[in-house]
Amino acid sequence: MAVHGFSMTDRARCGGGGCGVSGMNRVILRSEVREWLDRVGSADLLVGIPSYNNAGTIGHVVRAVQAGLAKYFPRYRAVLVNSDGGSEDGTRQVAEQAAVDDFSQLLVRQRVPALLKTATLYRGAPGKGSAFRTVFEIADALRVKACAVVDSDLRSITPEWVELLLKPVLDEGFDYVAPLYLRHKYDGTITNSIIYPLTRALYGRRVRQPIGGDFGFSGRLSRHFLKQDVWETDVARYGVDIWMTTTAIAGSFDVCQSFLGAKIHDAKDPAADLSAMLSQVVSAAFDLMEAYQEVWTSVSGSMQVPTFGFRYAVGLEPVEVNVERMLERYVLGARDLADIWRRFLPGRIMEWLADSCRVPCREFRLPDELWVEIIYRLAVARRNRILPSEHLLKSLTPLYLGKIASFVLETRDSSAPEVEERIERLCCQFETMKPLLVSLWEQREEVWDGNTQETVA
Amino acid sequence: MGILRKLLLDPLDRCVDNLLLFLPNVLTAIAVLLVGAVLALLIKALGARFFRAVGVDRLARRAGLDLLLDRSGIRDAASVVAAKFIGGLTLAVFAVFAVQTINVPAVERLLERFFLYLPDVFAALVILLVGYLMSNFLSRAALIGAVNAGMGVSRLIGRSVKYLVIVLSVTMALEQLGIGSGTVVIAFSIVFSGIVLAFAIAFGLGGRDAARCFLEKKLKGSERDDNMNHL
Structure with missing residues (x-):
């Protein structure tokens, strides 16, 4: 990259x-x-x-x-x-x-x-x-x-x-x-x-x-x-x-x-x-x-x-992941960046994010449909310039770390094909929820009026 | 009879003459004021539409000005507030013209002083507005940066940046208005130095370990506890 x-x-x-x-x-x-x-x-x-x-x-x-x-x-x-x-x-x-x-x-x-x-x-x-x-x-x-x-x-x-x-x-x-x-x-x-x-x-x-x-x-x-x-x-x-x-x-x-x-x-x-x-x-x-x-x-x-190309398997270098630290950042974000997230996320997602901070680390999961909606709403919020772009995008970091922590916890014992299957499910969720993105995109600014309204998925 | 005329009727005649001389000015002033009021109303109505059309509401929302209005108890949109402000300004200008047409020296002197002070008031208002916008922007940036760096005191950092910028802009605005200029700057310097000193003492004595840890991390580089390649 x-x-x-x-x-x-x-x-x-x-x-x-x-x-x-x-x-x-x-x-x-x-x-x-x-x-x-x-x-x-x-x-x-x-x-x-x-x-x-x-x-x-x-x-x-x-x-x-x-x-x-x-x-x-x-x-x-x-x-x-x-x-x-x-x-x-x-x-x-x-x-x-x-x-x-x-x-x-x-x-x-x-x-x-x-x-x-x-x-x-x-x-x-x-x-x-x-x-x-x-x-x-x-x-x-x-x-x-x-x-x-x-x-x-x-x-x-x-x-x-x-x-x-x-x-x-x-x-x-x-x-x-x-x-x-x-x-x-x-x-x-x-x-x-x-x-x-x-x-x-x-x-x-x-x-x-x-x-x-x-x-x-x-x-x-x-x-x-x-x-x-x-x-x-x-x-x-x-x-x-x-x-x-x-x-x-x-x-x-x-x-x-x-x-x-x-x-x-x-x-x-x-x-x-x-x-x-x-x-x-x-x-x-x-x-x-x-x-x-x-x-x-x-x-x-x-x-x-x-x-x-001919597909083959090779031994890959191990990757160490510190899930606890990722979740610490996620919880910190949910506590301190809530006012920013509220500008583009609906109330029910904000409630879910607040509740998720009380879940024990090992049980933490960020569902795909929630993640997809976050990304889609962020894309629309950025297009509508509701906040400076850099602020909006950098406020995504704790949410991203939460999603990755959830992914790691879910796939800790999974093989490479199983993980690929998991990613495929996420991709399907992105495709399934695309009508939401299109409808938000076409609504332009009326949706983003301080108090974010619920939108039908 | 002669005395009566001298004491009563002559002054009365002079008063009526003066009134007759003054009355057209008053009528002109009222006419000017009426024209101003109509123009102000027109500007208010058309201005709100214009500002809405050019996206002032969106800009205000983006800059956080909508929150400022909300906190001040103003329920109108930023476009309406801007239109009202320009309408009010128009009315004020016409009111000044109206007063000038009356031709009263004392009022004219007062107006002159007021007009000479007006640029300073505007400059101070602009400083305050820019200060408020900057404080929002910088405090949000500091808050996000602190959260992403994993600092537990991120909210405190964000607020500190906000209040620091606001205090700085208020100081500059007062300086512009000439209100206790020397005193304000000295007071600000004392308070600011005090804050810096308090932080230095707190960090150096109260948080020696934290300071050491921080400096070690800065000088040696933080130990990475994962080696993920996110891209």
Whole structure:
């Protein structure tokens, strides 16, 4: 997702140096990149790696991509672009120097052409979105057929990821390939409890990891992304993953997903603020709800998207969870944030939340229908601007922790398929209750009149 | 007869003459006041619609001004209050014009002083309004931040921020009005310094352990008791 590893400062923006002009957009490419593009001329494939201080891992990612291109696409002209946010740890140098030494170890016997590579500072607001924009610009300039973007902090990427992200575009004619990872049952809880069920209920496509971070897409879709007028908005800073997935689905592009195995990446900054992270991701999803309301209000139910790749099980790193602490935060929120929640939640939910604080920890459960209604009402409240967006979204954190604590308590002894089934039930609840969202959305402001009225579900 | 005329009839004549000179001014003043009243009523009626249409009620609700009105016992919507205020202001302006047409020097001097003071009153009102809005915004932000950081005293933190901003804005407003300017600033400085000192003593002596724990967490980084990746 866009958030990890991307707290870039203005230093990350393009310093001196002239810049060239892109064909369809404002200037964002540096002059040395334009010169490089002139030398390269054109290419079939492009793999982009956004980075910021990832010197420790980017070498492995570059080698995996190079091996993947050599092994699976030897006859294609491919380029690798490292779009960097002004790293101070030599990330760009590592990316430029990293290379596979011995292709025979990878059982690649044919002659391998030298990988065309560039590492550049991107321009624009600091964030993964701006890094991607540079990748899209280069893809457009080289008129590539297929692109992929992979995170620079990956430890589990293999050459097969390149095949799985590019082949569905090249051989099967898909426009967008979302990743499908094997994750621990308590990994990716924002995705599992909000983003996946919400995206699925809204747009009717079951893309399991809409904010996975590693994607494949066609040159056509890349140009479509580039044309969108979002590069001065929050999409440039964070939320580019959900934006890409939603734009692809809402734009009726052919979407599929590829099973990539386990996703293991560098440990996050321990001080990373959950509240800010949650608020950014949810805010991005809600922004898209406003942008695509014409699309999602007419969608009901959902359908599978084609899935590629050979599914297998792997041992996953254990995830430690402190349920008591989560519930402490939930109870604190229910006590102190009730006045804020009351602005968008009806009385019966407020009563339930107050009562739930007296339930013993082990017996605590936050029912799906309640959770779905909270998310839907929050989305409408944000659209109606009843409070500053940041306040509304950050007030969700204790409720989210309550939901995750409930989920953990429910699934403590469950296997991975059982947990997936549990998430499926939550998704169905999101779909079942979608008419409530549509009716609240269409009522606009009359509902939100200080004393929140009960609304028929 | 001559004495009677000198003592009674001449003053009476002068009075009638003065009255005849003064009466047109009074009538003009009444006319101006009537025009003002009609205009004020029109502005009140149309203004309420206009403010509602441009979303003043929504903005007021978002800024928490509706709560302020509610607490003040005002049941009208913010759009109506704004329209009433502008209507009242219009009436006041016409009333001033009306008084000026009467041509009484003492009243004119009083009005002059009043008008010179008016900008300060407006500035003070704006300071108070902005202070109230800021206090709501900042206290809510502090409350949410404290809850999300797991602080048990989050409500106290939120309220403290609110009252601090309100006290600061009242001080600035009084300063603007020139009411005990030096005294107010000095009093504020003393109270504020006292609060800071009280916190410092409470935290440093009463809560030495808590302070140590807090600083350790800040310097060494808090120990994570879970390693969930929420994304």
